[in-house]
Amino acid sequence: MAYTINLTDGNVFATIADGTVNTSSSMILVGKNYAGYGEFLDENFIHLLENGSNTTAPSAPLTGQLWWDKTNNLLKVYNGTIFKTISAATASATAPVSNVQGDLWYDTVNQQVKVYTGAAFIVVGPAFSSSEGTAGAIPETINDSGASPHFVTSLYVNNTRVAIVSKDASFTPAAPVNTTFPTIFNGITLYNSGSPVFGGSATNAQLLDSLDSTDFMRATANTSTSGILRVLNNTGLFVGAANVFNVSTVNNDALIRSDISTGNLVIQANVGGTNFDVARALGASGTFAVSNAATVGTTLSVTGNITGGNLNTGAQVVATGNITGGNIVTAGLVTAAGTITSTANVVGGNIRTVGLVSASGNITSAGNVAGTFFIGNGSQLTGLSAAVAVTKFVNGTSEGNIGTSGGNINFDVAGTSNVAVFTTTGGVFTGLTTPSIAKSGTNAVGNIGSSANYFNRVFATATTALYADVAERFAADEVMEPGTVVELGGTMEITRATSELSDQVFGVISTNPAFMMNGGAGEDDTHPAVAMTGRVPVKVVGRVRKGDRLVSAGNGIARAALPGEITAFNVIGRSLVDKLTPESGTIEAIVTIKN
Numbered sequence: 104m105a106y107t108i109n110l111t112d113g114n115v116f117a118t119i120a121d122g123t124v125n126t127s128s129s130m131i132l133v134g135k136n137y138a139g140y141g142e143f144l145d146e147n148f149i150h151l152l153e154n155g156s157n158t159t160a161p162s163a164p165l166t167g168q169l170w171w172d173k174t175n176n177l178l179k180v181y182n183g184t185i186f187k188t189i190s191a192a193t194a195s196a197t198a199p200v201s202n203v204q205g206d207l208w209y210d211t212v213n214q215q216v217k218v219y220t221g222a223a224f225i226v227v228g229p230a231f232s233s234s235e236g237t238a239g240a241i242p243e244t245i246n247d248s249g250a251s252p253h254f255v256t257s258l259y260v261n262n263t264r265v266a267i268v269s270k271d272a273s274f275t276p277a278a279p280v281n282t283t284f285p286t287i288f289n290g291i292t293l294y295n296s297g298s299p300v301f302g303g304s305a306t307n308a309q310l311l312d313s314l315d316s317t318d319f320m321r322a323t324a325n326t327s328t329s330g331i332l333r334v335l336n337n338t339g340l341f342v343g344a345a346n347v348f349n350v351s352t353v354n355n356d357a358l359i360r361s362d363i364s365t366g367n368l369v370i371q372a373n374v375g376g377t378n379f380d381v382a383r384a385l386g387a388s389g390t391f392a393v394s395n396a397a398t399v400g401t402t403l404s405v406t407g408n409i410t411g412g413n414l415n416t417g418a419q420v421v422a423t424g425n426i427t428g429g430n431i432v433t434a435g436l437v438t439a440a441g442t443i444t445s446t447a448n449v450v451g452g453n454i455r456t457v458g459l460v461s462a463s464g465n466i467t468s469a470g471n472v473a474g475t476f477f478i479g480n481g482s483q484l485t486g487l488s489a490a491v492a493v494t495k496f497v498n499g500t501s502e503g504n505i506g507t508s509g510g511n512i513n514f515d516v517a518g519t520s521n522v523a524v525f526t527t528t529g530g531v532f533t534g535l536t537t538p539s540i541a542k543s544g545t546n547a548v549g550n551i552g553s554s555a556n557y558f559n560r561v562f563a564t565a566t567t568a569l570y571a572d573v574a575e576r577f578a579a580d581e582v583m584e585p586g587t588v589v590e591l592g593g594t595m596e597i598t599r600a601t602s603e604l605s606d607q608v609f610g611v612i613s614t615n616p617a618f619m620m621n622g623g624a625g626e627d628d629t630h631p632a633v634a635m636t637g638r639v640p641v642k643v644v645g646r647v648r649k650g651d652r653l654v655s656a657g658n659g660i661a662r663a664a665l666p667g668e669i670t671a672f673n674v675i676g677r678s679l680v681d682k683l684t685p686e687s688g689t690i691e692a693i694v695t696i697k698n
Contacts, residue, residue, distance in 0.1 A: 106134055110165070129161040129168065154178060160186050177203050198224055236262035245287070247274040255287070265299070267292045361386055554623065572637030572694065574616035576630040583631050585614035586642040586689050587659040588675060597633060599659030606672040608655055610635040611694050634694055641675065641692045647682040653692055660687065671697055 106119045119125045119134035126132075130147045133140035155161050156171040164170070164181040172179055172186075179186035192207040193199040199208055204221035213232035217224040231238035237259045244252045245267070253274060258266040264283070273288045275281060283294040293299040311319070320326040334340050339351030341362070349362040361368045361384070368384035380394045403409075409426045500518045505511075512525040547569070552558045580593035588600045590607040600608055613634040624630045644656050647663045653675045656662035661675050676694035 104135060106132075108132060111167075116165075128163050128165060129155055175203065176201075236260075240268075245280055246277045248277055248281070250277065253287070263294075265294055568617035570615040570617035572613055572616055572634035572639040573618045573620070574610075574613040574632035574634045575620040576622060576624040577633050578625065578630050582628050583612050583659065584642075585612050586640045587612040588642065588655055588661050589633060589659065590655075600655040601657055601659075603655060603657050604668055604673050605655040605657075606670060608673065608675050608696060609633065610696055611639050611641050611661075611675065611692075614640045635696045636694060638679065638691060639676075639694050640689045641694070642687065643678075643682060643690050644687045645685055647678045647680075647690060649678055649681050651678045652676075653678060661692075 105121060108116045108119065108125070110116050117125045117127055117132060119132055121135040122137050123134040124131050124137060124143065125134070130150060131143040133143050154169040154171040156173050158172075158174045160170055160172075160179075161168065161181075164186070166181055166183040168181045169189075170179050170181070170186055171177075172188075178189045180189055188203075188205060190203070190205040190207060192209070194209040194211055196210075196212050198210075198217075199206070202208075202219040202224075204219060206219040207227075208217045208219070208224055209215075210217055213234070215229060215232060216227040218227050229237075229239070238261060240256050240258055243255055243257045245255055246252055251274075253269060253271050253276075255271075256268040257264045258268070264280075267284060267287050268291050269287050269289060271287075271289060273286055276284055276287055280287075283296055284292055285295065286292070293301075308316070320328060334350075337352045339349060339358075342348040345363065347361060347363050347366060348368075349358070349360055351358050351360075359368070363386070365386040367386050369380055370382045371378045372381050373379070382394060382397075383392045384390075385392060397403075501516045503512065503514045505513075513521055514523040516522045577597045578595040579589070580595040580598050583589065583599060588608060588611055589597045590600045590605055590609045592598045592607065597609060610633040613632040616632045616634060617637065619632055621630075641653060641661050642659065643653065643661045643663075645662045647653070651663040652669055653661040654664045654668060654673050655675065663678070664674065675696065676692045679691040679693060682688055682690050
């Protein structure tokens with residue numbers, strides 16, 4: 104009767120007929136009544152004792168079979184695919200001998216695990232020996248003062264925790280950790296004993312004294328401060344490579360000066376994008392020169408002459424010498440012991456005063472005195488033409504005049520009376536004899552009123568516009584481009600039409616509305632203008648013929664309606680042009696929505 108040989112897991116390994124042997128494994132299996140079976144049986148026992156010791160692996164190994172690799176002196180086990188080495192582990196005070204690569208040794212003296220590299224044992228861990236004490240980075244759990252755990256990594260040297268690395272927000276640890284670490288911060292916290300520091304150099308730091316780097320002013324770059332800049336010494340502030348400009352103090356006096364011999368102190372202003380010299384303190388002569396107009400809020404008193412360009416003051420101009428300049432403008436008296444001279448034409452450079460203009464010398468003008476206006480209370484003015492009243496301004500046959508005190512302002516042009524009149528009744532502007540309000544300059548530039556300061560109502564017989572649709576602003580749930588087909592709905596008032604043949608279509612986002620209703624509701628991004636009637640560009644897809652009725656194609660786009668698709672409520676409008684290409688585009692259409 105044949106032998107059936109089973110594996111440990113119960114699976115049949117082989118069936119051996121009577122009087123035969125099986126060599127399908129590393130052992131020779133003997134069948135019933137086989138002569139000389141004892142030799143095979145004894146050899147099998149020897150093979151087991153020596154774990155198949157050989158220079159080559161068994162040719163037909165079984166999973167779990169051991170093999171002593173005679174070449175490398177390693178014990179290996181077959182895992183079903185390959186033979187893997189079984190390394191040895193030894194605990195002793197001295198290193199074991201006859202080692203193979205991968206052998207482990209627990210050093211009982213230094214309390215460290217080491218591995219054999221094939222040449223020597225190297226430390227696996229811990230990195231410190233028992234004589235060195237606990238050292239290195241060790242994961243730990245530290246409770247805060249409220250008993251909540253925090254997972255940190257502590258850095259040790261010779262059994263002493265010298266730093267803690269944490270990713271949590273700053274917290275106060277519980278005792279006894281709080282003795283050397285009163286607060287554990289997000290990041291690296293050094294223990295507070297012995298004034299520890301980070302030594303060496305650093306390329307960057309997040310904070311200094313709890314301040315960000317942007318809170319500091321640099322010495323090598325343009326910088327600024329939103330705080331107050333103080334120089335706490337009397338020598339003060341120097342500017343320039345040669346220290347040309349200086350701000351300093353002497354006793355209780357503040358000094359601003361050019362610190363270079365004969366150097367000027369220049370005051371400039373940006374006029375229309377160009378730097379302009381307003382005034383100069385001249386280092387060569389010690390005098391002060393005003394480049395253009397000088398404006399004084401109160402009395403300007405000079406012990407010598409006043410010489411310059413324009414002179415403008417809100418009070419009096421008083422000089423013991425001459426006053427010489429271009430325009431001399433003051434709200435008070437202009438008084439000079441010498442001559443008041445205007446080098447400009449008085450028409451363009453007036454001498455203005457609400458009081459008396461007086462001088463012990465002459466009042467002269469280098470320009471044409473005839474036709475110039477001296478504006479005052481009228482009682483002290485001389486040299487005016489008898490035909491020119493102080494209540495009007497005249498140039499040839501055109502004039503503007505105020506008929507009576509508190510009366511209307513009338514404008515006569517080229518001999519035509521009352522071309523324009525500002526009345527005293529309600530501030531009404533009347534009297535236009537021309538057929539329209541004309542303007543100069545470029546077309547489509549200039550507004551009547553503004554969104555921030557608009558008129559109330561416009562009364563007219565008829566109006567015209569360059570554009571062709573009537574639109575109203577509605578709140579939209581997204582930014583929409585002109586030509587987008589919309590419907591009522593979404594999270595706001597309108598949303599793009601998302602379905603084909605939608606009978607909820609409400610209009611088209613206007614490109615250039617001729618008439619805008621609800622104009623103050625918002626801007627184009629939030630409240631686009633929706634054209635509900637008139638000529639307007641519309642986004643379409645597919646081919647369209649002039650006259651085709653347009654319906655929704657979804658995603659805010661229209662298309663030409665097919666036969667049988669048209670209803671009273673899904674038509675957006677009718678195309679005014681042919682579009683013979685299938686891709687998306689924009690066409691002109693007449694939009695008429697039935698709500």
